[in-house]
Amino acid sequence: MKKLIAFAAICISIIAAAYFSSCNNQDAGTEAKNRKEDSLRKVVERGDYLANHVAACIHCHSKRDFSKYSGPVIPGTEGGGGDVFDNTILDAIPGTLYGKNITPDNETGIGSWTDDEILRAITHGIRKNGDTLFPIMPYVNFNKMAKDDLLSIVAYLRTLKPINNKVKDRQLMIPISMAYPAPALQNAVDNNVRPPESDMVKYGEYLSTVADCATCHTPFVKGQLDFARAYAGGNTFNLGECRVNSANITSDSATGLGTWTEERFMNKFTVYRDEKAYNFNPGKQNTVMPLSDYAGMTDYDLKAIYAYMRTVKAVSNQVEKFPK
Numbered sequence: 001m002k003k004l005i006a007f008a009a010i011c012i013s014i015i016a017a018a019y020f021s022s023c024n025n026q027d028a029g030t031e032a033k034n035r036k037e038d039s040l041r042k043v044v045e046r047g048d049y050l051a052n053h054v055a056a057c058i059h060c061h062s063k064r065d066f067s068k069y070s071g072p073v074i075p076g077t078e079g080g081g082g083d084v085f086d087n088t089i090l091d092a093i094p095g096t097l098y099g100k101n102i103t104p105d106n107e108t109g110i111g112s113w114t115d116d117e118i119l120r121a122i123t124h125g126i127r128k129n130g131d132t133l134f135p136i137m138p139y140v141n142f143n144k145m146a147k148d149d150l151l152s153i154v155a156y157l158r159t160l161k162p163i164n165n166k167v168k169d170r171q172l173m174i175p176i177s178m179a180y181p182a183p184a185l186q187n188a189v190d191n192n193v194r195p196p197e198s199d200m201v202k203y204g205e206y207l208s209t210v211a212d213c214a215t216c217h218t219p220f221v222k223g224q225l226d227f228a229r230a231y232a233g234g235n236t237f238n239l240g241e242c243r244v245n246s247a248n249i250t251s252d253s254a255t256g257l258g259t260w261t262e263e264r265f266m267n268k269f270t271v272y273r274d275e276k277a278y279n280f281n282p283g284k285q286n287t288v289m290p291l292s293d294y295a296g297m298t299d300y301d302l303k304a305i306y307a308y309m310r311t312v313k314a315v316s317n318q319v320e321k322f323p324k
């Protein structure tokens, strides 16, 4: 946010400078240049919003502070990688994975990758060297994103401070082809479109896909997501000092979000716009839901997600969020 404000301040001064210079000397060249900077700024801002508040890229690809609720990103580590995802946290992960360094560092990050190579990793799960990424990196979902949203994320990643951090290689207990057989068969993304914002349900579905609400909230059965019970919750995440089960967020009235008003739903996210919310019961209760990220989503986008979640088939599944 601070970065955005600083950026906005720079932009305002650029615009002001452009205004005055165009008044003073009618410099059409400068005006054209500033128009270009303005459109670039909008692309990077969109990428920043998606990567930090919807798609949770930066959340998974930075170091996290789990002494605070939901483990917000430790400032200064944005995109540098190193966060661990393993089977002590979630049974369904067959080994140890590390959030990779996605800063523009040439040696240890993706500084030397072309836009197409980055896009291929994000949407097809194929690394620059041809390896298949483990699908905890939600490329199956990102494959459904509109091309301009994807490109805005790539543009934003290029603006991250390069961090020199060599992230360890994963150790998988099964061949990657068992985890995800056919990344190359994923669709091309060129014709993907973002639904109009006025279609709240469709637009909310798009955002939920990008935010990957389904993976954590859909029950894993023998390592596979049981989509017949989509969003019914109950996956256990072990955070060392405490455990947490993903909630039932289907429209079931007794065990899901059926009785939740829009206001209550919004509040689940918006309370984390305040620093104080992160000190809630530190160490005793915690969550893996990237609340510090989602809290920065616009009210409109959160409302759209709510509208979509109302249409999700009700599944009865009583979940104890914080098991003893």
Ligand code: HEC
Pocket (backbone or CB within 6 Å): 051, 055, 056, 057, 058, 060, 061, 085, 097, 098, 099, 100, 101, 102, 110, 118, 121, 122, 127, 128, 132, 133, 134, 135, 136, 137, 138, 142, 153, 170
């Ligand atoms: C749930 C956590 C998670 C989210 C969300 C996530 N990633 Fe990843 N990402 C990973 C993990 C873990 C890997 C490494 C997987 C492996 O080693 O098989 C990875 C790998 C990558 C790679 C390959 C880098 C390399 O050196 O191999 C890129 C690029 C990448 N992610 C970009 C992104 C972008 C951009 C987003 C958001 C649009 C994103 N990721 C969202 C966890 C995540």
Ligand code: HEC
Pocket (backbone or CB within 6 Å): 208, 211, 212, 213, 214, 216, 217, 237, 244, 245, 246, 247, 248, 249, 265, 268, 286, 287, 288, 289, 290, 294, 305, 321
């Ligand atoms: C990394 C895993 C993860 C992701 C991704 C995730 N959640 Fe959650 N969610 C959880 C867990 C665990 C809980 C239970 C603890 C808590 O309330 O934070 C939870 C709780 C909730 C609750 C509170 C329900 C209740 O009964 O109190 C709502 C609402 C919710 N999630 C909605 C969403 C939506 C919408 C998305 C996508 C925008 C999402 N979640 C993404 C793990 C996740």
